[in-house]
Amino acid sequence: MSAVAAADLREVRLDAESLQNVTATLAAHAPAHDADASFPWPGIQAVHEAGLLTASVAERDGGRGLSARETVDVFLALGQGDPSVALITAMTVAQHAFQALAQPWPASLYADVLRESAERPTLLNAVRAEPELGAPARGGLPATTARRTADGWSVSGRKGFATGSEGLAYHLVWVVTDETDQRVGHVIVPGDDPGIRIERTWDHLGMRASSTHDVIYDDVRVPFENFNGAPVGTVPNNGSIPGAIALAVPSLYVGVAKAALAAFTEFTRDRIPTSLGRPIATLERIQSVAGEAQAQIVQAELVLSAVAAQADEGRADAASLSLVKLLTSRGAIAVVQGLVAAIGNPGLTRSLPFERHLRDVLCARPHPPQDDAALVAAGRSLLLSPVVERAQRDETPRST
Structure with a gap:
């Protein structure tokens, strides 16, 4: 174990109530930080106090470790509150996960990082x-x-x-x-x-x-x-990609879609046009839009859950992990775009959260692996692996 004892790190609170409280804190501050592009320290402090910044610290270093399934839960919650805070958190969680896997940090320096992390938010990024x-x-x-x-x-x-x-x-x-x-x-x-x-x-x-x-x-x-x-020219062997890296970013953008659907639900229940005399939530067209959004979110969460289970069992291959981001980001973007389109001008009004959720969810696309890279990797794995294996067998000298 490192110089930092387990008791020195923040207790990691992953129960539903604790995650909901963090989501609420992030959501309360998100509009202001979006408006002026200021650093979201209140949200980062809330994540720190819940122990989430160091959730992936290895047991040997005084942490508890973070499973892929838990990673999904955490970043769904953070993405619903403020995806900017979620992304900053993901970078720190990823570095602790890499240290758990391959130990790239010098031991004494990493011990300093953990000591600092016990006292205050200590953010890391590559x-x-x-x-x-x-x-x-x-x-x-x-x-x-x-x-x-x-x-x-x-x-x-x-x-x-x-x-x-x-x-x-x-x-x-x-x-x-x-x-x-x-x-x-x-x-x-x-x-x-x-x-x-x-x-x-x-x-x-x-x-x-x-x-x-x-x-x-x-x-x-x-x-x-x-x-x-x-x-230069070699590929360092750092082992497999931790679930914290592969699933955190896709999860947080699905969280954005969930936040948009929650806002849509509230808006349509409260919106009563004088010409209608009742909430627009009672209209079949609006109900169909909400149902389609829910279906997309359920599908994305099922993908995340299935691949998280594979990752926790050591069965998730690189191609599958790459496709998770593609599938879930496409679904999340479709959800928010559909909700905004359904409510018209209010969906693009700055006083309401929909346009912010739309702007945020569109940022899923540039994250690696980008769609073309993920599809090429999946296609290559599908089409060429047997060819390469067969070629290698053909080139193997046969004993006489």
Whole structure:
């Protein structure tokens, strides 16, 4: 076990009532943070107090671990309240899940992270995208460099789309080293280093409180052990993707759809046009729209539940995990678009939550794996795996 005892970390509260309370707190603050794109500290504090930021810390490090099924429940709840808070939380939960799986953090530094996490919200994220490179999932090497010095590394470069940027306690910066035999990987830098500058470039359609700004690193000095990487051209073996990463983001966007349906239910029960004399919820057309939305949500939740069960049993393959995001995001977007269309102008009025839910749910599309990549991966797995296996058998020398 690490230097932090289990009692030092926040108790993780996953019961339905506790999650509902967190959802309500997030929902109360979400409109204001969306309006001015401010950092959602009240929501982050609520998530911290419920123990959710460290829910995926391994048992060996004093945590309880987070199953894939629990991951789905948590992020459905957070997404219903404020998807920006949910996304920032997902990045931190993912880093703790990676540490549980592959231990990329130096032990002493991770112990410091857990000590800080016991006292206050301690946000983590892997900062990878760059303005020129684009999405790292599409390939290529970073322009951000780690230059070897006498006592460690000097990190310099510019990153984009760094979720949680203004609140990160630690950045895991994707870099390439300046060594003769270059390595590529992540270097851990403290968020309060004076060489880090945040440029507030995130002026987005949705997820406006996610603080997904650009970050500039100027000669940020860290010790040697803060870098974890592999030679350029090789793929580091970090094991399988934890459920916290594969299912958190899809779940939070389904949560947005659930929030939109809840708002639709309330609106249609209260809306009584003078020409009708009764709530529009009594109209079959409105009931059909609500039923279609519920069907889409049930379908998405069933997909999440089934794949979560597979992940917890160690049976979820990469192609299936990729398709989860595609299937659930398509469903969530269809739900919110259908609800907005059904109620007309009120659906696009800023004083009501529908247009915010629509803007937020549309942000599901850019998250990796994007639809084309997920479909290609699934198709390749389906069509080429037997071909590759057969070719390998044919190339195997036969004994005589």
